[in-house]
Amino acid sequence: MKRIYHIDPIYKSFVWAGRKLIDRFGIDTDLPNVGTIYCAIALPGELDNIVRETGEPLSAFYAAHRELFACPDEVFPVRMTITCNEGFQSYQLHPDDAYALAHEGCRGKVSGAVTLDDGEHVSTWLFGHKVASLEEFKDCVERRDWNRLFSTLEVHDGDFVHTPAGVIHGGNGAGAVSATFGTNGDITYRFFDNDRNDPARPLALDDVYACVHFPEVPFRAEPPHPVQVPGMKLITYHDVDGEYVALRMKVEGETSFGYDSFLFITCVAGAGSVGGTPIGLGETLLVPAGFGSFELQGDMDCIAISYHAKEA
Numbered sequence: 001m002k003r004i005y006h007i008d009p010i011y012k013s014f015v016w017a018g019r020k021l022i023d024r025f026g027i028d029t030d031l032p033n034v035g036t037i038y039c040a041i042a043l044p045g046e047l048d049n050i051v052r053e054t055g056e057p058l059s060a061f062y063a064a065h066r067e068l069f070a071c072p073d074e075v076f077p078v079r080m081t082i083t084c085n086e087g088f089q090s091y092q093l094h095p096d097d098a099y100a101l102a103h104e105g106c107r108g109k110v111s112g113a114v115t116l117d118d119g120e121h122v123s124t125w126l127f128g129h130k131v132a133s134l135e136e137f138k139d140c141v142e143r144r145d146w147n148r149l150f151s152t153l154e155v156h157d158g159d160f161v162h163t164p165a166g167v168i169h170g171g172n173g174a175g176a177v178s179a180t181f182g183t184n185g186d187i188t189y190r191f192f193d194n195d196r197n198d199p200a201r202p203l204a205l206d207d208v209y210a211c212v213h214f215p216e217v218p219f220r221a222e223p224p225h226p227v228q229v230p231g232m233k234l235i236t237y238h239d240v241d242g243e244y245v246a247l248r249m250k251v252e253g254e255t256s257f258g259y260d261s262f263l264f265i266t267c268v269a270g271a272g273s274v275g276g277t278p279i280g281l282g283e284t285l286l287v288p289a290g291f292g293s294f295e296l297q298g299d300m301d302c303i304a305i306s307y308h309a310k311e312a
Contacts, residue, residue, distance in 0.1 A: 004277045005286040007264065010038040015196065016173060018086035022178060023246075025282040037085045038283045040264040041306060042184055043106070051286070067263045070289035072309050075107065078244045080264055080305040082282075083113070085173025086295030090201065091126075091146070091192040093216045095167035095211045099134075100187050103207070112162040112246055116268050116301070119157040127153040127161070127170045128216050130300050134209060137249035141191050141205070149217070159221040160237040160246070166211045167219060179268065179303040180237065180245035204280035224248075231255030232296060243312030249302040258293035262286065265304045272298015 003093040011027060021027065042059035049058040061078040062069060071077060100108035111192060131137050140149035150168070155161060157176075163169060168191075173230045189204040189211065201273025226233040232255040235248040249257070249265070251272055265274055266284040274285050275294035279302075287294065296302075 002291055003053075003287070004275050004291075005054075005288075007040055007058065007284040007286055008050045008052055009282065010041070010047055010049060012036050012038065012047075015198070015201070016087035016089045018084065018175070020084045020086060020175060020177060021082065032096070035085065036081050036120070037282065039082065039266040039303075040286075041078045041079040041081070041186075043186055049284075053206045068286075068288035071262070073307075076184050077307045077309075078264075078305050079111075079182050079184045079186075079283075080266065080303065082116075082177065082266070082268065082303075084175060084177045086175045088172050088194045089170045090188075090190045090194070091168060091170045092188050092190045093168045093208055093211055094163070094165050094185070095187055095189065097183075099165075099207075099211055100185060104187050106187065107183055107185040108165050108274065109183055109185035109187060110163065110165050110243050111180055112160055112244075113178045113180045114160045114237060114246075114248075115157050115176045115178050115255060116303075117157060117177065121157045121176075123174050123176075124253070125153045125155055125169070126150040127163075127169045128167050128219055129212070132214070134214060137212060137214075138209065141208075144192065153219070153221055155221045156223065158224050158299050160224065160277070161221050162219065162238055164217050164219065166213045167217065168208075168212060168238060175269055179246075179248075179266075181244050181303075181305050183244060188221060226250075229255060232257070239308070241308045245306040245308065247304040247306070249296060249304060251298055251300050251302065252295045253299075254295060256293050257296055259287070259306065260289070261306045261308060262289045263304050265302050265307050268301050268303055270298060270300035272296065272300040274302075288311050
């Protein structure tokens, strides 16, 4: 029988976080702050959403019910979060799959982010580097010469920024609430953390030096390209086989939607229903692969993630 599943969120406190997510999403928590809402992630023993209908962690649910995902990957492939960085995060990068599997026994991480609020704000991100060699990169890190090291990226509210593995980024957050999409990994290699000297946030200089690109890979901030269909504006931010599919659905009234793969859908504003199942602010639903066309109803803004495997 076709059914839609509820995915319970995970809330996590960070040293760079504040209370914006708590207030915006009405989160009932004893945590001092919330930096990230994990809407869909499956890292066993670490970060692993619970599927409400079965009580299983998402990683176990995926292993036991592969027919619901129609995905050949042995390990759950994607992650989706809502994040608000209100303080200094760190300067960091994420490894690719090959390096992470060899050194960490898990997938690496590619990801992308978009602010959830529309506006006219333009921010400047430290993103990528502009040095020519590893020796120069190391010298910049040792001297903390971030102006010589970092490239900058101008980002307008609503722009989507994809972060390939091995691209350095981070720093002071602007306090924007963002949706983030990516592969199902959580490995971060830091090379500067504002001298916190926190054992839970170690520096990993050798790993950074092994993973950074020379020359730097191309990147850019991509403005949204909404497609208007009856009752909904649909935005596709990213769709690359073997990485992730990132979508946004701004529903106004009623529309019909179908997709060939599974969909995790999170309501980030308003409320409504997905295939007849109510969805409220901050809630996430799983629409399995092969579900067919379903109705979206309400006045709501939703983010969604899916996946297409890379052809062998």
